[in-house]
Amino acid sequence: MNKRTVINHLDPRAGLWLLLMANIGMFCQKNSEQGSMLSGIFLLLMLVHGLYKAAGKGIVLLVSFHLLLMYVFPQCPAWMNMVFPVLVNYSLRMLPCVLAGLLLLRTSSMQKMIAAMYTLHLPQGFIIAMSTTLRYFPALKEEFVHINAAMKLQNISWASRLECTVVPLIVSAVNTSDEIAAAAVARGIENPGKKTSEITLHMGISDGLIMILVTFGILIVVIAG
Template structure:
């Protein structure tokens, strides 16, 4: 039985999550400085912790902090072509990482049934709903297959790491990446058939046991992300 003092994770409406992704993309594009992008990642990490994904959030923040420190070191210590190469690559990384981190939180905390009900509330077209619904189920399935393949290959002393790929590229491709590609293709076909079987193309309104509605948490998180985006625009124009 769940304790009375246990705090439930924050639940957000799927429509709010899509809006947060849009604001995150705009904030990353208009970021005036590296410090601003670091605060954006920290804010996404806090959101992940509130949603119950604290391990994922902490790993993302720590990893980004390491890349952030390396970027500062590269900008202050390197010179010439090597500096320009690293700065260009790391600049793209800093733009993409916040969006990818938030996307991971959105995908892992959104059920397909909730997403479909939310999209029906806004009367989204089926051509948009069906691919996104399959994607929400496809990515976790591929992640699960990837873990199974890694466990099986470790029993054969085949490492799926980058070092294993450098030392034994042929064996790594044959034993790790080829099975993963086959599993990905099979999973795509199975999920498409399962979606059609469950009536995803049914034009009638869908029902969901969980009531889909916008609440105080949706309003608060949207205001925070919107305020952060506006602050970035202001700092960029002022600078």
């Protein structure tokens, strides 16, 4: 983590709380302005934690959505305004949840998130599903990078890249899911006994302040709207 950040640590339990509040805020939104303010809260948090690149992309995405709604779609044919504005509005509504999830993933390792779920006494089935999912997508992303690197070495044309990417990726997706499930079983994830962890989680004052401030911020945005 960058040492120049204002806060260089976020407890996974605090991150899960922020994700929960983002989902509550999403369902309580009445208009796109509320969604933008909620997104602004999480963009500010990302900047505080030093996630400048991710926050910059989020700001560009947020501004692009509003530009589309205000300037582009009003000039488009009626058939386009029947579909695309709805998609953009739903994307705006979901953006706070995406930003909160990204903040959680970037500030906490997979091991810390699993340890946090055990300390919260979440159901075993939920923890198994989440731990498998958290391992699945990074493995699939790594496989996608390897496939692209192999295509560059073979000098495959752009026209053929779609087929050469999708087919091996589908095969790899199936194999990866089987391998991760087998590895989880081998490590005793289905054992009903109490799990131990070498990771000790500490929720600091900054975590508590962030949880309180974000909760009040979301309540103010929802009530004021």
